[in-house]
Amino acid sequence: MARHRRVQAPEEDKPLLSISPLIDICFLLLIYFLVTTTIKQKERDNNMMLPSAAPTDTQPDIQPLFIKVNEQGHIYANVGAAQELLDRDVVGKERMLPMLDQRLDTYAASARLGNDQPLVQIYVEGKAMHQRVVDVLNLLAKYEINTVTFTDLLTEDQLND
Amino acid sequence: MIDMVFLLLIFFIVNATLIIVEMDKRVTVPIAKHSDRQDGKMGRIVINVYGDKHAGEGRFRMADGKKAFADDEDMIDFIKKQKELWEDKGQKPRLHLRADEGVHFTYVRRAIRAAATAGVNEVIFVSLWTHS
Numbered sequence: 001m002a003r004h005r006r007v008q009a010p011e012e013d014k015p016l017l018s019i020s021p022l023i024d025i026c027f028l029l030l031i032y033f034l035v036t037t038t039i040k041q042k043e044r045d046n047n048m049m050l051p052s053a054a055p056t057d058t059q060p061d062i063q064p065l066f067i068k069v070n071e072q073g074h075i076y077a078n079v080g081a082a083q084e085l086l087d088r089d090v091v092g093k094e095r096m097l098p099m100l101d102q103r104l105d106t107y108a109a110s111a112r113l114g115n116d117q118p119l120v121q122i123y124v125e126g127k128a129m130h131q132r133v134v135d136v137l138n139l140l141a142k143y144e145i146n147t148v149t150f151t152d153l154l155t156e157d158q159l160n161d
Numbered sequence: 162m163i164d165m166v167f168l169l170l171i172f173f174i175v176n177a178t179l180i181i182v183e184m185d186k187r188v189t190v191p192i193a194k195h196s197d198r199q200d201g202k203m204g205r206i207v208i209n210v211y212g213d214k215h216a217g218e219g220r221f222r223m224a225d226g227k228k229a230f231a232d233d234e235d236m237i238d239f240i241k242k243q244k245e246l247w248e249d250k251g252q253k254p255r256l257h258l259r260a261d262e263g264v265h266f267t268y269v270r271r272a273i274r275a276a277a278t279a280g281v282n283e284v285i286f287v288s289l290w291t292h293s
Contacts, residue, residue, distance in 0.1 A: 026166050033173030043184060044196035046286040047255075050273065069266075093291070094194050126267035130210075130260045131191040133269070137286055138193035150273065 046137050049147045064119035064149070065107045067100070067136060071127035075100050075136065095135050101142070108143040121149045182207060182257060185226030187215045191262040193288035203250075205257035206243040206281065208236070208272050212261035220268055233275055240279035255283040 068076040068083070075087040075097055086099035111118035120140060124133055140148065182202055188209050207224035219229020221236055230236040244254040256276040260269045273284055 023163060023166070026163075026170055030166055030170050030173070033170065033176075037173055037176060040184070041289050041291070043182070043190060043199060043259075043287050043289060044193065045199050046193050046196045046288055048284050048286065050277065050282050050284055095192055124266045124270070126265060126270070128266045129262065130264045130266055130269050131262040133266050134191040134193050134262070134286055134288055138195050138288070141193070141195040141197075150270065 046134065046141055047146055048137060048140075051147060051149055062111050062114065062116040062119060064121045065103070066121045066123070066151075069122065069124045069128045069132055069136060071125040073128060073132040075132075077103055090132075090135055095138065097135060097139060100136065101139055104139055104143050104145070108145060117147060118143070118145045119147055119149070120145055121151050123151045183224045185209055185222075185224075185259070187211060187226060188259050188261050189263070189292070190259055190287045190289055192291060193286075194290065196288045196290070204247045204252040204255050205285070206240055206247070206254055206276070207257045207259065208240075208276075210258065210260035210264050210268050210272055212263045215261075221272060233271060236272070236275040237279050240276055240281055244279055244281055253283065254281050255285050256281050257285045257287060259287045 066077065066079050068079070070076070073089065074085060076083050077086050077100070078084060086103060087097040090096060091098055108118045122133070122136065137148070140146070182199065182205055188211060209222045209224070209226055211220055211222065221230045222228060223230075223239070230239065240256070247254040256273070258269065258272055260272070276282070276284065
């Protein structure tokens with residue numbers, strides 16, 4: 001009599017987590033980001049409030065500092081007979097305007113001593129480069145002056161009002 | 162090795178999400194050392210002002226650099242619409258002005274004036290820390 005051998009059931013396969021597809025996907029994503037990423041500098045902000053866009057009837061307590069930028073990029077302070085040349089060009093990699101820097105330092109300090117907000121009016125000639133205007137705005141940001149009036153922004157009608 | 166791949170992956174994912182506003186590389190924005198880090202894209206109304214080299218397809222264009230404004234009225238309309246959209250979302254609208262460093266200020270002034278006409282009086286002059 002043949003002995004019946006009990007056939008042993010094959011050991012049940014334990015479920016295994018295969019990480020190969022996960023690694024494949026990771027590699028694909030990595031390659032995607034490597035290809036699409038370009039090393040770019042992040043752009044930065046120079047925030048300015050332009051009150052000329054929202055005129056008010058109240059006169060400021062403090063005399064605004066008047067700055068002129070001409071088409072050669074020269075920086076002047078004041079108007080009329082009191083006009084004086086401050087800087088002809090920027091200095092160094094920091095693009096500093098030393099005379100304007102000094103003037104703004106004094107002006108901002110005196111305004112804040114009197115609990116006033118320093119106000120700056122800028123007149124820019126049409127052919128002046130944008131970079132030079134930003135050089136001026138950069139210095140304003142240094143002294144936390146963020147209220148600026150571009151005096152030539154008013155239209156003829158507004159000037160006549 | 163897998164650990165390195167994960168680390169690189171995380172680096173690139175984080176880096177990719179840090180870009181806040183679309184940047185058209187045809188505009189080389191000026192340098193300003195005292196500028197601030199961008200705080201978020203909310204409320205920004207992007208206007209690109211191109212230098213003479215790229216002004217042929219339009220001096221003033223939207224964020225993607227493709228759609229040019231036909232004239233100043235078109236730009237004012239666009240800013241007005243964007244302003245309303247941001248205000249509906251409870252955000253303060255701001256002009257995000259990406260002007261080329263070599264552009265004459267007269268063009269920048271036109272964009273600022275358009276924003277002023279549309280009722281936007283806060284302007285962000287976009288700049289870089291350095292060009293290198």
